Amino acid sequence: MELQQHLAHPHPLVFNPEMNHQSEETICCFGCKRKGKGPNFSCSECGFFLHKGCAEAPIEIQHHPFHRDHPLILRQLSSIEEQGEDYCKVCHCYIGEQFSYCCSSCKIAFHLKCSLLQRDTSGNFIEILHRTHQHPLLLIDNQNFLLQYRECSGCSTELVNDSYGCFDCNIFFHKKCIELPIKISHPYHRKHKLILESDFRFCNLCQISRSGLLYRCSICNLDFHSECLPPSVIKDKKHHEHPLTLLLRPNSFTCDACDTQGDNVSYICSTCNIQVHKDCISLPRFIRLTLHRHPLSRNFFLSIHFHDSRTWDCRICYKKINTEHGSYCCSRPNCEFVIHVKCAIRRENKFWYDITELENPDEFKELDESGNLIFRVLREIKVGDNVVAAEIIHSSHDQHSLTFNDEINDNKHCNGCMMPISSSFYYCSCCDFFLHKACAELPRRTLLWFPQSSFRLLTDGIFKCWLCDYDCSGFSYKTADGLVVCLRCATTPHNFTYQAKEPHYLFYDAENVSNCSACGRRRDRKGSYICKDCNFVLNSGCVTLPKTARHNFDEHPLKLVYEDNNDYPFHHWCDICEKERDPKFWFYHCEVCDNAMHPKCVLGEYPFIKLGSKYKYKDHPHPLTFIQKIDYHPLCEKCREPCQDLTLECEEHGCNFVAKGGVVRVLQEIKVGDNVVAAEIIHSSHDQHKLTFNDEINDNKHCNGCMMPIFSSFYNCSCCDFFLHKTCAKLSRKTQLWIVPEPFILLTNGIFKCWVCGYDCSGFSYKQGGIDDGIVICLRCATTPHSFTYQAKESHYLFYDAENRSACSACGRCRDEKGSYICKDCDFVLNSECATLPKTIPHNYDEHPLKLVYRDSVGSKCNSSKLQQNACRASLLTCGRNQAVN
Numbered sequence: 001m002e003l004q005q006h007l008a009h010p011h012p013l014v015f016n017p018e019m020n021h022q023s024e025e026t027i028c029c030f031g032c033k034r035k036g037k038g039p040n041f042s043c044s045e046c047g048f049f050l051h052k053g054c055a056e057a058p059i060e061i062q063h064h065p066f067h068r069d070h071p072l073i074l075r076q077l078s079s080i081e082e083q084g085e086d087y088c089k090v091c092h093c094y095i096g097e098q099f100s101y102c103c104s105s106c107k108i109a110f111h112l113k114c115s116l117l118q119r120d121t122s123g124n125f126i127e128i129l130h131r132t133h134q135h136p137l138l139l140i141d142n143q144n145f146l147l148q149y150r151e152c153s154g155c156s157t158e159l160v161n162d163s164y165g166c167f168d169c170n171i172f173f174h175k176k177c178i179e180l181p182i183k184i185s186h187p188y189h190r191k192h193k194l195i196l197e198s199d200f201r202f203c204n205l206c207q208i209s210r211s212g213l214l215y216r217c218s219i220c221n222l223d224f225h226s227e228c229l230p231p232s233v234i235k236d237k238k239h240h241e242h243p244l245t246l247l248l249r250p251n252s253f254t255c256d257a258c259d260t261q262g263d264n265v266s267y268i269c270s271t272c273n274i275q276v277h278k279d280c281i282s283l284p285r286f287i288r289l290t291l292h293r294h295p296l297s298r299n300f301f302l303s304i305h306f307h308d309s310r311t312w313d314c315r316i317c318y319k320k321i322n323t324e325h326g327s328y329c330c331s332r333p334n335c336e337f338v339i340h341v342k343c344a345i346r347r348e349n350k351f352w353y354d355i356t357e358l359e360n361p362d363e364f365k366e367l368d369e370s371g372n373l374i375f376r377v378l379r380e381i382k383v384g385d386n387v388v389a390a391e392i393i394h395s396s397h398d399q400h401s402l403t404f405n406d407e408i409n410d411n412k413h414c415n416g417c418m419m420p421i422s423s424s425f426y427y428c429s430c431c432d433f434f435l436h437k438a439c440a441e442l443p444r445r446t447l448l449w450f451p452q453s454s455f456r457l458l459t460d461g462i463f464k465c466w467l468c469d470y471d472c473s474g475f476s477y478k479t480a481d482g483l484v485v486c487l488r489c490a491t492t493p494h495n496f497t498y499q500a501k502e503p504h505y506l507f508y509d510a511e512n513v514s515n516c517s518a519c520g521r522r523r524d525r526k527g528s529y530i531c532k533d534c535n536f537v538l539n540s541g542c543v544t545l546p547k548t549a550r551h552n553f554d555e556h557p558l559k560l561v562y563e564d565n566n567d568y569p570f571h572h573w574c575d576i577c578e579k580e581r582d583p584k585f586w587f588y589h590c591e592v593c594d595n596a597m598h599p600k601c602v603l604g605e606y607p608f609i610k611l612g613s614k615y616k617y618k619d620h621p622h623p624l625t626f627i628q629k630i631d632y633h634p635l636c637e638k639c640r641e642p643c644q645d646l647t648l649e650c651e652e653h654g655c656n657f658v659a660k661g662g663v664v665r666v667l668q669e670i671k672v673g674d675n676v677v678a679a680e681i682i683h684s685s686h687d688q689h690k691l692t693f694n695d696e697i698n699d700n701k702h703c704n705g706c707m708m709p710i711f712s713s714f715y716n717c718s719c720c721d722f723f724l725h726k727t728c729a730k731l732s733r734k735t736q737l738w739i740v741p742e743p744f745i746l747l748t749n750g751i752f753k754c755w756v757c758g759y760d761c762s763g764f765s766y767k768q769g770g771i772d773d774g775i776v777i778c779l780r781c782a783t784t785p786h787s788f789t790y791q792a793k794e795s796h797y798l799f800y801d802a803e804n805r806s807a808c809s810a811c812g813r814c815r816d817e818k819g820s821y822i823c824k825d826c827d828f829v830l831n832s833e834c835a836t837l838p839k840t841i842p843h844n845y846d847e848h849p850l851k852l853v854y855r856d857s858v859g860s861k862c863n864s865s866k867l868q869q870n871a872c873r874a875s876l877l878t879c880g881r882n883q884a885v886n
Helices: 021-026 077-083 341-345 347-353 599-603 876-884
Strands: 013-016 040-042 049-051 072-075 100-103 108-111 137-140 163-166 171-174 183-186 189-202 209-217 222-225 244-254 261-269 274-276 286-289 292-299 327-330 338-340 356-358 375-383 386-394 402-405 409-413 425-427 434-436 455-458 476-478 484-486 495-499 503-509 528-531 548-551 554-561 587-590 595-597 614-616 623-628 646-650 658-660 664-672 675-683 691-694 698-702 714-716 723-725 744-747 751-753 760-762 765-768 775-778 787-791 795-801 820-823 840-843 846-851 853-856 865-868
Touching: 189 222, 244 274, 327 341, 338 341, 409 434, 409 548, 548 599, 554 595, 587 599, 595 599, 698 723, 698 840, 744 775, 751 775
Parallel strands: none
Antiparallel strands: 013 040, 040 049, 072 100, 100 108, 137 163, 163 171, 183 189, 189 209, 209 222, 244 261, 261 274, 286 292, 286 356, 292 327, 327 338, 375 386, 386 402, 402 425, 425 434, 455 476, 476 484, 495 503, 503 528, 548 554, 554 587, 587 595, 614 623, 623 646, 646 658, 664 675, 675 691, 691 714, 714 723, 744 765, 751 760, 765 775, 787 795, 795 820, 840 846, 853 865
């Protein structure tokens, strides 16, 4: 069959009664821009395609309900622009390059699919009058654009089937709602008949007020939403093989499907002797979820064949299954997996366990991972009764072959999971590359127990694990939506026995926010592993801690210990950071040397990024190597700041590419003069909003880091009153200061007293030592060097003299401890707090900036001067002390 000519196409179109499945997904109709389904016309020469309904659309429509005054003319693609109307007058959506009906007189247009309303055998539009609405209602098929994203005005549910609509009032009804009987007798209210109305009222069944179709008894003043009134008999063979009969009794009951309480309204099956909620009738018979590989079938009771009580715990919440009521259990023989119905239908669980309905469990196919591996076997050997691959080529390291070894070597770390080598492994004889045998045999695609349908294995890259929040390198599993999970979390099951001081049977509870038994921290999202039988809790970061670890502080292996039973108070210290250690929490211990250490001190800032491993960076042609910069700090190629932390470096001869990691993440760069600076950053001290670069001085504002007026280029938050000098934003996380030899750690919040200047401060600080007695230094003192030139009225070369007790040239006070800065050539002296006084400062006493003024002292060798404020600023030296606390 051929359509010789169509308005929109020069070639003959061939009729196709059906379309194959592949074409449905790839071919789009030129008339309505929807995917191809059902009968159609197509061009064999150029691939032009039209649905049968679109191809047979009339050229002209007279007296259309949308526009009765003028005829509507079908417009092909080339004449839409000429018409000048881009949006459909009815659905208000963009028309674009598709067919439409237009009125040339009124300059209005309608989608083709909006315009094609259903007609009767005489060719007239199908219209009805309904007692609940004053205008005629037009019948609309379910392919019409008008039904997209709309709800039925009768029952407030989505419009998915044929519907009726009033275009004057812009309301729509399901066909089944319009066809409801006007007057009914119902067993729920036997005294009087109920009349169908449309209004906003309170339903006496669901206890909710809303507008829509309802049945009303005006005598008793009772109202029932039309969908709330339960039918007398429900026949739904898809979900239950027998009819279910309405039972109205003013008694509570336990639903045999979901094992929860119900009141008044229930349905019974006399054949199966069950009583269920109305909503439970439509529970799917078969489901699947990512937590279990086999289909699950719904049962109203369980036959107990096993003696182990744990067999009948729900595998989601781990509470007891009532064997006399409903559950979902595995449909495979001898498989003991079972879950509560209420756990299966909870909205929150659908995210975590991806619960979907199955029509036919016999057609269910498990994911075959046997042909899904990413290594090639070169040679095999026999180990005991098993044959193993003795030599392989793995896609993550395809330049050399890997050799099998079954000896434990916890001095080395696996390049896949980043954990110590604790079982048989493969290694490269040419490189420092190791893979656990289990990591080497991981499939390219797999299903995990947590959300999403399929994960793909990636074998390199830097990423933050979605579950444990660690920065990682190595292998990961990633979904099509971009969710990335490290190998440790991916291979940790939903439920398992964890051997701590005593064994705990753990399962993952997505809603748990208890403190972790290992570290004491609480997770506000993503839940934790909890023990079925006690209050033992582990978050995802602690559940994967290695049982043994190594650190260059100690020559022996360190063992993870779960409780410190030593009551001696001085024993509760970390031997690495020399800070206090809570004996309730886990730590690493050397039994030979009796050294105890925090897990974070042993594992480091980036425990799961392997130094020396290679990474393919997207913008660089050579592989990059992870290294830790200690002495030499080159500029990063991305942000142009010194690399003082974990760094990626190219080892290719002649290539000097370096990229860093630290407390600042660069979002955007700009060029300022000859320099490239970070225009937008995320800083760890203010990670809720981005910070924007600004190079204008603004001494009305104070830096949240050093608390000094903004006197140089800075970053600011457009949402908050937050400012950081550029120099404060790029401070390193760990540094050496001249004050004491031990390293200092940067802290970005808190209130403290500076050990050097004695000010009470907020903002950034550098801290060294224990929790209670550690030295804390404000940023002003930390960044003031041991010796420097101070510009007063004249220049003075100052150095710090710890034994000096002379009166300060600025304020006249003597320091009884910690010394002062003294001039090399004269008697000019500054204590630490005066050495950091700002040169200019605003104050609400005066509208102008206040400048620090110096007065000459008498008899000094180099005309040294004392610092003073002029008369109207006399209070500022004492007021200046309070500038440290913002």
